[in-house]
Amino acid sequence: MRDRQAELAAVDRLLTIMDELREQCPWDKKQTLQSLRHLTIEETYELADAILEDDLQEIPKELGDLLLHIVFYAKIGSETGDFDMASIANGICDKLIQRHPHIYGDVEVADEEEVKRNWEKLKLKEGKKSVLEGVPKSLPAMVKANRIQAKVAGVGFDWEAPHQVWDKVQEELQELQTEVRAENKERMTDELGDVFFSLINYARFLGIDPESALEKTNKKFMARFQYLEQKAQENGASLQDMSLEEMDVFWEQAKKHQ
Template identity: 70%
Template structure:
C-alpha cells in the first residue's frame, strides 16, 4: 500500500494531467458541468455493478473514473472562479467535523442510531427546512423510498418492531387485492406503490438493502435465463418453439448453478 506522501503525489499527478487535458484535448476542452452529468451517473452505476460483483479490481478502476469526474468538475469550477479542488475538499472536511461532534466535540453517543439522529438534527440546524430536503429527486424509486424512510427514522418517525412493519405489508397487500377486484387502474397502481413502499420499509428493519436485493435477483434471473437459452441452443431449438414444460426442465437445472 502507498504511504501518505505517495498518495498526495498521485493526486498531484492527476491534477497535472487534468490541467493538460483541459488545455490540449479537443474533447476535454469542450466539456461542461452539464455535459459531464450523464457520464457521471453512468460511472456511478458501473461502480455499483462492480461492488455487487465484489470485483475489487474493477471497483478500483471505477473509483478512478469517478475521481476523474470530481477533478474535472473542480477544474471547470476553477476556470469560472467559483471553486477549485481545495474548496471541494475543505467543504467536505468542514461538514464532517461539524456533523461528528461525538468525535470533534464533547457530544456523547452510545451507538450508530444516535449518530444518525444527531446527523439529521444538525442538518436542520444548518438551515434545511425539511429532513427530506436532501433526497435527490432523480433517484430511482426504490432507492428514493429507502432514503426517505431512513431519513425520517433518523428523527424518530418510525415503527418500533419488525412485526409491526410486516403487519403493515399484509395490510397493504389486502388493500391492493381489494382494488384489483374493482378494476380501477389508478387505484391499483396507487396501492401497488404502497405495497412496494411498505416492503422497502420492512427490508430496512431486517437489515436488507432493497436495491441490492432486487439487483441480485435481476442478475440471478439473467444468468438462469441465459443458461436456458444456451440449453435450448444445444438441443437445436428456439425457446419460442419449446413448451413451458420443456423450458421449466432447463430452468430447474439452472438453479444448481445460479443461486
Template identity: 75%
Template sequence: MNSRALQLKAFDRLLTIMDELREQCPWDKKQTMQTLRHLTIEETYELGDAILEDDLVEVKKELGDVLLHIVFYSKIGSETNDFDIADVCNSICEKLINRHPHIYGDVTVKDEEEVKRNWENIKLKEGKKSVLEGVPKGLPALVKANRVQDKVAGVGFDWEKPEQVFEKVQEELSELQSEIKSGNADKMEAEFGDVLFSMINYARFLNVNPENALERTNKKFIGRFQYLESKAKEAGKSLKDMTLGEMDVFWEEAKSALERPS
C-alpha cells in the same frame, strides 16, 4: 499501502494531468458540467456494479473514473473562479467536522442510531427546511424510497419493531387485493406502490439493502434464463416454439447447475 506522502503525490499528478488535458485535448476542452453529468451518472453505476460483484480490481478502476469526474468539475469551477478542488475538499471537511460533534466536540453518543439522529438534526440547524431536502429527485424510485425512510427514521419517525412493519406489509397486500377485484387501474397502481414502499421499509428493519437484494435476484434470473436459452439452442429448439413445460425442465436444471457450489 502507500504512505500519505505518496498518496498526496498521486493526487497532485492527477491534478496536473487534468490541467494538461483541459489545455491541450480537443475533447476535454469542450466539456462542461452539463456534458459531463450523464457520464458521471454512468460511471457511478459502473462503480455500483463492481461493488455488487465484489470485484475489487474493478472497484479500484471505477473509483478512479469517479475521482476524475470530481477533479474535472473542480477544474471547470476554477476557470470561472467559483471554486476549485481545495474548496471542494475543505467544504466536505467542514461538513464532516460539524456533523460529528461526538468526535470533534463534547457530544456523547451511545450507538450508530444516535449518530444518525444527530446528523439529521444538525442538518436542520444548518438551514434545511426538511430532512428530506437531501434526497435527489432523480434517484430511482426504489433507492429513493429507501433513502426517504432512512432519513425520517433518523429523526424518530419510525416503527418500533419489525413485526409492526410486517403487519403493515400484509395490510397493504390486502388493500391491493381489494383494488384488483374492483378493477380500478389507477387505484391498483397506487396500492401496488404502497406494497413496494412497505416492503422496502421491512427490508430496512431486517438490515437488508433492497436495491442490492433486487439486483441479486435480477442477476440470478438473467443467469438462469440465459442458461435456458443456451440449452434450447443446443437442442436445436426455439424458445417461442417450446411449451412452458419444456422450458421449465431447463429452468429447474439451471437452478441446480448455476447454484452448485464450486
C-alpha cells in the same frame, strides 16, 4: 499499509494531468458541468456494478473514473472562480467535523442510531427546512424510497420493530387485492406503490439494501434464462415452440448450476 505522501503525490499528478487535458485536448476543452452530468451517473452505476460483483480488480478502476470526474468538475469550477479542489475538500472536511461532535466536540453518543439522529438534527440547525431536502429528485424510485425512510427514521418517525412493518406489508397487499378485484387501475397503481414502499421499509429493518437485493435477483434470473436459451439451442429447439413444462426442465437445471 497506507503511504500518505504517495497518496498526495498521486492526487497532485491527476490534478496536473487534468490541467494539461483541459488546455490541450479538444474533447476535454468542450466539456461543461452539464455535459459531464450523465457521464458521471454512468460511472457511478459502473462502480455500483463492480461493488455488487465484489470485483476487487474493477472497483479501484471505477473509483478512478469517478475521481477523474470530481477533479474535472473542480477544474471547471476553478476556471469560473466559483470553486476548486481545495474548496471542495475543505467544504466536506468542515461538514464532517461539524456533524461529528461526538468525535470533534464534547457530545456523547450511545450507538450508530444516535449518530444518525444527531446528523439529521444538525442539518436542520444548518437551515434546512425539511429532513427530506437532501433527497435528490433524480434518484431511482426504489433508492429514493429507501433514502426517504432512512431520513425520517433519523428524527424518530419510524416503526419500533420489524414485525410491525411486516404487518403493514400484509395490510397493503390486502388493499391491493381489493382494488384488483374492483378492476380499478388507478387505485391498483396507488396500492402497488404502497406495497413496494412497505417492502422497501421492511428491507431496511432487516438491514438489507433493497436495490442490491433486486439487482442480485435480476442477475440470477438473467443467468438462468440464458442457460435455458443455451440448452434449447443445443437441443435444436426454439423457446417459442417449447411448452412451459419443457422450459421448466432446463430452468430447474439452471438453478442447480448456480
